[in-house]
Amino acid sequence: MFRRKFINNLSAMGLGAFLPANNLSAKELLEIPSGKKDRKYWATLLNKIVYPVYSNLAEGTLVQNMPIYSPSIYDGRNNVTYLEAVGRSTAGVAPWLALPDDESNEGKTRLILKNLFLEGISKGVDPNSPDVLNFEKERQPIIDAGHLAHGLLRAPEALWAPLSQETKRRLVNKFKVLRTRKIHNNNWLIFRALTECFLLEVGEDFKKEPIDHALKSFEEWYIGDGWFKDGVKFSFNYYNSFAMHPMLVDTLQILVKHGLAQQETYDLALKRMIRHCVSLERMISPEGTFPLIGRSITYRTGAFHALAMLSLMEKLPETISPTQVRCALTAVKKNLLVDEIFDQNGWLNLGFKGKQPNVADYYTSTGSLYMTTLSFVPLGLPETNEFWSGPYTDWTTKLAWSGKDFPKDFQVQF
Template identity: 40%
Template sequence: MKTSDERKLWLGVLLRIADPVLVNLANDKLTMNMPYVRELDTDGKREKFARLEAFGRVFNGIAPWLNLAINKESEEYLLQLKYKDLALKSLDNITNPSTKDYVDFGCGPQCLVDAAYLCQGILRYQTICEELNEEVKENVVTELRKTRKYIVAENNWLLFASMVEVTLLKLKSKCDHKRLTRGVIKFMKKFYVGDAIYGDGKVFSLNYYNSFVIHPMLTDILVVTNEKKLTIKKYLDIQATRQRRYLEILERLISPEGTFPVLGRTITCRLGAFHSMAHSVLRGDISENISYGQIRAAMTAVLNKQFSDEQRNFTKDKWLKVGFIGEQLSIAEEYINIGSTYHTCSFFLPLGLSPTHQFWTDKSQKWTNLRIWNGEESIKDKALIEENLTELIKLKNKLKYKLKSMFI
């Protein structure tokens, strides 16, 4: 397959996934038309979050592409114009109290999770402040502030709170500095297990939360704090090194056939398991041991494996089914519903890179497992060893303080 055809494949799948959410929400009809799986929530307690859950995740994944400068003579540009209009109208409707699809971000703790994914999309849509009118921006800020009333657990929810606050900072609104920094410090100093893996709190579980949430959110938060010169910016280089190593791990999880291990909770997010890989590609910060050509080839193999049969993963009305391949309610947790599955959109972040970027133009190459299982030479795997990292950070800060004191 030509690399240009691969990009068309990726974009086609993304828009097929995102279309019903954005079209309905932009027309204020998401509440009316979005299905809900009653078997997973018999009391209907989580249904009020469903719209924000779906839109936040779609926007998270599609935002870099909406922000991309595209050749105005291309077919892709016309598609971008269409979906940019739908996405911005959707953002207006979901934060506007006068619409049917409005979601009150203060209606329950789940809104913090969904707001954080929306916020990450806002950060990735770098020109969004120029494209939104003041009324919509004010509505967004008002709703985000409501999430401050939720006390967060000692796990990935800490990063959801940090993401909301750093987005408020980016939107030139006042942020809660303690709420912004607490999650970052906890993960960097308390929850790191080693070899680029964070525990989701103090207890380690083998799942994809390092990719779903932890690495992408930690990095995005630290990038903004670095721009704003906050003290926690000192962790950015360390986190970037860890995420590069985690990219190597994710790449090695892809089998020669394009499958990957189905393990841990929230696996119904499907391709969202590769959020961190896609994020590394978008940032242009990949390991020197991996080429863009092999990452694209591996990701395309996974995409084809999971979405080549449209009938299996979509309802007749084009909504995603709850499952990994097709509908599999038996593997869904109690907090999962159709909206959750749209986290799969985070896989498509590389579409935010120009068609002329080497991720899209480099020749396809065999990924690690494909080479090794074919009996070919490859690069041996090496763990990321960080000896006395905390002590080095403390020493660096002490030296800075002493040097500063000498000139006071």
């Protein structure tokens, strides 16, 4: 389906061939609307992050070329890190790739990434490929199959429909084989539920029990004011945003579509996610930094997945404008996603702002780091959307600490 010639030509031309050249004068740059500049920055950065993963998977060189950075003496990371990189990248980049093809520089970049994914995932489930992705060993693939399923659900026409029937069959079987694996009783439940919802959505047989178990557990774990416990005990970290709110809302959306859940249940989950994001937006400092709380801080800007997803859904509360989210997240990205987060070959380094392996958790490896792409999902909004077309806007803490008026906050219970 995807000609080898395309991949060879792409490899020869390199990533920069499709990124827009900056030949504008300083005056012309100042006249460009801030949202247009922000979008170019986001798109270029996301492409830089994802391109090594997708291009190597398409070439059959992911295992050969992707380094395994990990603080753990556990030697099983090579069994899981490659699917981590592919699944997490896909969840973050999918809304952008779902946009219609066009002849802009950005459109050409999207088309390249889309074709690389389609070529690559066919190799990733081919048992004869050197890059065949592991779904059969360890428990970690439960998580990253969930991310991959999330990406396919976010861009079905771009990333699922064009696949060959053989590739679809193989991928479905990979998802089903995960049912044999014991699962942790925490946020992991929603990953398995969303994978089963993907099977439901594409017309395959699915298991409802894991979905029901996840929904029942999440309702028990809700402690109020937009926060879930991550299992039986509360942990102050970003997993509510990394996965719990976004995946719960999308799981319920599919169930409502298929008549397996009530609209009121979905509406309640969305209200709770909105409330969580009010707090999340206020965690971004006037300087564009955020608190280093809890585990998995090496997932970097993935901490703002829920806020980014609400922006994509155009469901932000009245007290938060799309433009202030864009400006706040742009400030965070410019502070954090600096050159030092990449190694000499363009792979993400283990760390936070640079190479800092000591801040990584024992389960973290190179592939884990691609969770940072989840903050980029508003690129799925067209450039004419208010998120991108609106003027520069200060976010809540920037207003407050500069002595300007800002909306006060108060707890909300649902």
